[in-house]
Amino acid sequence: MGKWTRRAFIGTGGVLATGLVVGVAGNMYVSKAIKKYTGKGMGDGESLNAWIRIAPDNTITLAVARAEMGQGVYTSIPQLIAEELEVDMSRIKVVHPQPESPYANTFMMTQKEPNAFKGYNLMEKMLAFLPIIATGGSSSIPDAFTNMRTAGATAREMLKEAAAKEWGVKRSDCRAEDGYIINNSNGAKLSYGELATAARTVEIKDLPELKSKADWTLIGKPVQRIDLPEKVNGQAEFGIDVRLENMLFAAIRHSSTIGGKIISIDNQSDIENRKGVKKVVLTEFGAAVIADNTWRAKNAALALQVTEDDGGNAGINSADISKAFDKILESPPLAISEDEGDVDAILKGEGIIESTYEVPYLAHAAMEPLNCTVLVEDDKATAWVGHQGSSFVHSTLNAVSQIPKENIIVNTTLLGGAFGRRGEIDFVAKATAVAMTMKGTPVQTVFTREEDMQNDMYRPAAKSKFRAKVNDDGDIEAWDNMMALQSVSKSVTTRVAPAIAPSAEADEATSEGAAHLPYSMNNRKVSFGDYASPIPVGFWRSVGSSQNAFFTECFLDECAHAVGKDPFAFRRDKLNDHPRFKAVLEKVAEISNWGNVGENTYQGIALHKSFGSIVGQVAQITKVGEKQFSIDQFYSAIDCGNYVNPDTVEAQIEGGIVFGLSAALYGEITWSDGAVNEMNFPQYDMVKMNVSPRVQVHIMDVDEYPGGVGEPGTPPAAPALANAIFAATGERLRSLPLKNHGYSFI
Amino acid sequence: MKLNINGTEKEVNVEESMPLLWVLRDELNMTGTKYGCGVSYCGACSVMIDGIATRTCTLPVSAVVGKEITTIEGVSNDGNLTAVQRAWIQHQVPQCGYCQSGQILAAEALLDEIPEPTDSDIDAKMTNICRCGTYQRVRDAIHSAAKMRMQEAELLD
Ligand code: FES
Ligand code: FES
Numbered sequence: 001m002g003k004w005t006r007r008a009f010i011g012t013g014g015v016l017a018t019g020l021v022v023g024v025a026g027n028m029y030v031s032k033a034i035k036k037y038t039g040k041g042m043g044d045g046e047s048l049n050a051w052i053r054i055a056p057d058n059t060i061t062l063a064v065a066r067a068e069m070g071q072g073v074y075t076s077i078p079q080l081i082a083e084e085l086e087v088d089m090s091r092i093k094v095v096h097p098q099p100e101s102p103y104a105n106t107f108m109m110t111q112k113e114p115n116a117f118k119g120y121n122l123m124e125k126m127l128a129f130l131p132i133i134a135t136g137g138s139s140s141i142p143d144a145f146t147n148m149r150t151a152g153a154t155a156r157e158m159l160k161e162a163a164a165k166e167w168g169v170k171r172s173d174c175r176a177e178d179g180y181i182i183n184n185s186n187g188a189k190l191s192y193g194e195l196a197t198a199a200r201t202v203e204i205k206d207l208p209e210l211k212s213k214a215d216w217t218l219i220g221k222p223v224q225r226i227d228l229p230e231k232v233n234g235q236a237e238f239g240i241d242v243r244l245e246n247m248l249f250a251a252i253r254h255s256s257t258i259g260g261k262i263i264s265i266d267n268q269s270d271i272e273n274r275k276g277v278k279k280v281v282l283t284e285f286g287a288a289v290i291a292d293n294t295w296r297a298k299n300a301a302l303a304l305q306v307t308e309d310d311g312g313n314a315g316i317n318s319a320d321i322s323k324a325f326d327k328i329l330e331s332p333p334l335a336i337s338e339d340e341g342d343v344d345a346i347l348k349g350e351g352i353i354e355s356t357y358e359v360p361y362l363a364h365a366a367m368e369p370l371n372c373t374v375l376v377e378d379d380k381a382t383a384w385v386g387h388q389g390s391s392f393v394h395s396t397l398n399a400v401s402q403i404p405k406e407n408i409i410v411n412t413t414l415l416g417g418a419f420g421r422r423g424e425i426d427f428v429a430k431a432t433a434v435a436m437t438m439k440g441t442p443v444q445t446v447f448t449r450e451e452d453m454q455n456d457m458y459r460p461a462a463k464s465k466f467r468a469k470v471n472d473d474g475d476i477e478a479w480d481n482m483m484a485l486q487s488v489s490k491s492v493t494t495r496v497a498p499a500i501a502p503s504a505e506a507d508e509a510t511s512e513g514a515a516h517l518p519y520s521m522n523n524r525k526v527s528f529g530d531y532a533s534p535i536p537v538g539f540w541r542s543v544g545s546s547q548n549a550f551f552t553e554c555f556l557d558e559c560a561h562a563v564g565k566d567p568f569a570f571r572r573d574k575l576n577d578h579p580r581f582k583a584v585l586e587k588v589a590e591i592s593n594w595g596n597v598g599e600n601t602y603q604g605i606a607l608h609k610s611f612g613s614i615v616g617q618v619a620q621i622t623k624v625g626e627k628q629f630s631i632d633q634f635y636s637a638i639d640c641g642n643y644v645n646p647d648t649v650e651a652q653i654e655g656g657i658v659f660g661l662s663a664a665l666y667g668e669i670t671w672s673d674g675a676v677n678e679m680n681f682p683q684y685d686m687v688k689m690n691v692s693p694r695v696q697v698h699i700m701d702v703d704e705y706p707g708g709v710g711e712p713g714t715p716p717a718a719p720a721l722a723n724a725i726f727a728a729t730g731e732r733l734r735s736l737p738l739k740n741h742g743y744s745f746i
Numbered sequence: 747m748k749l750n751i752n753g754t755e756k757e758v759n760v761e762e763s764m765p766l767l768w769v770l771r772d773e774l775n776m777t778g779t780k781y782g783c784g785v786s787y788c789g790a791c792s793v794m795i796d797g798i799a800t801r802t803c804t805l806p807v808s809a810v811v812g813k814e815i816t817t818i819e820g821v822s823n824d825g826n827l828t829a830v831q832r833a834w835i836q837h838q839v840p841q842c843g844y845c846q847s848g849q850i851l852a853a854e855a856l857l858d859e860i861p862e863p864t865d866s867d868i869d870a871k872m873t874n875i876c877r878c879g880t881y882q883r884v885r886d887a888i889h890s891a892a893k894m895r896m897q898e899a900e901l902l903d
Contacts, residue, residue: 070841231843234778234818416844658879
């Protein structure tokens with residue numbers, strides 16, 4: 001690895017800090033900035049606090065420092081603010097602010113999943129790097145739920161106080177209604193726009209009380225998305241759409257083996273003579289061609305003749321990886337996450353159910369290929385990029401360009417999908433290094449689809465070996481799950497913050513969703529073996545749950561069938577200690593009319609909790625030919641506590657299921673001699689309209705703190721489908737993708 | 747080369763082999779048409795050429811000289827959203843939105859050809875990838891747009 005790859009890219013606290021305390025967990029940043037804010041996050045002009053600006057013409061601009069990647073956060077966070085501010089959503093405009101400390105996502109770092117491993121917790125370690133301004137882990141709403149309502153309520157009180165002074169009455173004699181402060185005694189009113197300037201200097205001593213749930217008029221309502229009008233007329237600006245004066249385009253030529261290096265370019269002058277090509281550069285990460293047009297740049301990059309060093313990784317092959325997993329499964333575990341009772345004593349002799357499950361590496365393949373635009377000037381650097389972590393972008397520009405932090409601007413655009421990939425900093429670092437060679441000229445570095453797919457930070461492959469005993473009453477006497485996994489946290493930290501990389505600890509991120517299952521079991525053990533590999537792995541929508549739900553929910557199905565029990569009843573009977581899980585399971589059975597389907601139609605069920613939300617799903621499929629099915633319908637119930645926008649919740653479940661099905665049916669990244677075989681969508685296919693099921697979603701009415709919704713819809717999709725196929729064929733499919741078992745879907 | 751894009755004539759000076767996609771995006775700064783795969787597979791780069799939905803990432807610009815090119819920026823009339831665009835909002839179709847220019851162009855072309863498409867017509871004609879998985883809403887919005895278009899046609903009669 002080159003020297004820049006060893007730097008701590010996630011940076012240290014105090015990004016454009018506004019004098020706030022750094023390193024304090026919780027919402028210190030927020031509560032301070034709510035009361036007094038002097039930063040520049042929202043750009044020029046005066047604002048009431050770090051999130052709210054009201055112009056004299058009554059336009060309301062809100063700062064949303066979470067990446068809009070399709071999950072609707074540019075609407076749901078404004079709903080929280082507007083609920084307390086008492087304004088109509090139609091008047092709201094959203095800006096994405098600069099990465100300042102008030103916008104830190106502290107929930108992401110402090111949440112603890114009770115079903116996670118007791119091991120290395122990357123998020124906890126990241127607390128050392130506060131403030132981190134990032135979007136991920138389905139954390140935007142849980143982080144914002146109290147903070148943003150408080151920001152709205154405080155601004156409202158500031159406006160009330162300003163009006164009260166104007167009228168010579170008490171604040172308590174005024175009320176806020178639809179963008180006006182009204183004098184209770186005489187009905188006089190002043191608009192927010194008229195009051196905003198005076199309100200800015202008001203200081204509110206105590207944070208106001210928040211409305212009770214019964215009084216909500218926006219939270220829990222299907223408000224229309226703010227960002228959709230420009231997403232239907234071509235005006236929405238994604239990172240790849242940024243156009244600046246004199247801008248150039250760069251294409252990268254990565255080494256052909258993962259972790260390899262391009263040592264020299266052998267036809268540089270030929271390529272530099274091509275039409276439109278401005279420069280060919282060799283940086284530490286690979287070669288790049290800078291041209292006046294993306295197409296010219298990418299063709300030129302393909303035509304480069306290069307000499308490479310394979311980095312010692314030319315021996316990576318998929319077949320060997322699977323064998324390495326087998327070896328780990330037969331070796332003593334690295335860590336035991338859960339060990340209740342005496343599993344080994346029970347799992348002896350006759351009647352043991354034993355199965356091994358496996359999944360491959362997966363690419364993120366967001367629809368918008370990776371890109372980042374950077375302008376480096378003498379002592380200033382500016383980025384335009386769709387990224388999940390604006391503070392990571394900020395510290396990466398600083399690390400690569402050595403330009404002081406206070407002279408770095410990060411413009412966050414819309415994201416054409418992210419799924420975890422756009423939280424990585426590799427493409428930002430590369431774009432910055434390229435722009436460093438063209439000072440004064442903005443350069444947009446774009447990965448081709450092929451470069452994007454072959455230089456991902458993949459969802460790791462994994463293998464799990466289960467052994468269980470179930471008695472005739474259907475009780476699980478013993479459950480043993482030994483997992484062979486590659487640590488996501490280790491791979492991520494090695495890339496961006498080597499100082500906090502785990503040594504030999506079990507990784508919570510990769511193993512989440514496997515331990516502390518809600519089902520009652522008399523004895524249980526879950527253990528973990530570490531697969532060390534130079535293959536870069538990263539966070540992929542639902543992370544460890546993306547495979548562990550498939551493993552555990554399919555093996556549970558095996559246990560049910562082994563004793564002739566109905567898979568729904570078998571699960572339900574084990575959930576008496578977990579009423580929220582039980583309610584979700586019963587609801588999805590009810591809406592799917594479980595067990596009552598027509599001829600040739602089959603159902604499969606799965607239940608899984610991730611990111612604070614419980615999701616139950618039933619897949620309903622029809623047999624149309626030999627090993628050929630139509631995936632007619634998915635039913636899904638979700639308990640995500642209090643929800644902000646039910647239409648967005650439904651959309652995330654609908655999309656999460658399709659995402660899970662693409663992986664289940666087709667998804668597979670394979671390795672030959674250190675390189676990825678799949679190049680583009682024809683080899684790494686996606687579910688399309690003809691295969692996509694209808695989805696019916698039921699959101700449970702539960703008055704609890706919100707859970708996430710961006711990821712929890714994905715994990716149950718694959719096991720629900722595989723369980724339905726078992727119901728139809730009697731064939732237990734223990735590895736993904738299903739195309740490798742000869743199944744096809746229409 | 748002279749191109750007719752959204753009813754306006756544009757002059758471009760590029761290689762004949764440059765795909766229309768990159769002429770639109772990088773030469774004319776019309777970025778509504780998206781790059782997704784570059785191999786005519788995902789549909790993100792769809793525009794209408796003489797009324798037919800066409801993928802532009804492998805289509806040489808020389809092949810469209812003299813033809814009518816309609817991009818997402820030009821589907822609506824004087825800023826009035828088409829029935830398809832309105833149905834897209836009504837059903838809150840887009841998530842990230844990146845594929846949606848292509849989805850909308852494909853849907854417009856489908857409804858021009860088959861005013862009242864069945865689900866299997868939609869399965870056959872809507873082959874664009876949406877990584878966010880908005881297919882159910884795309885389907886529902888197409889059915890709604892078909893109704894809106896017919897009502898509008900009746901009003902015009
Ligand atoms: S970009 Fe043209 S079909 Fe994918
Ligand atoms: S809306 Fe994101 S790819 Fe379709």
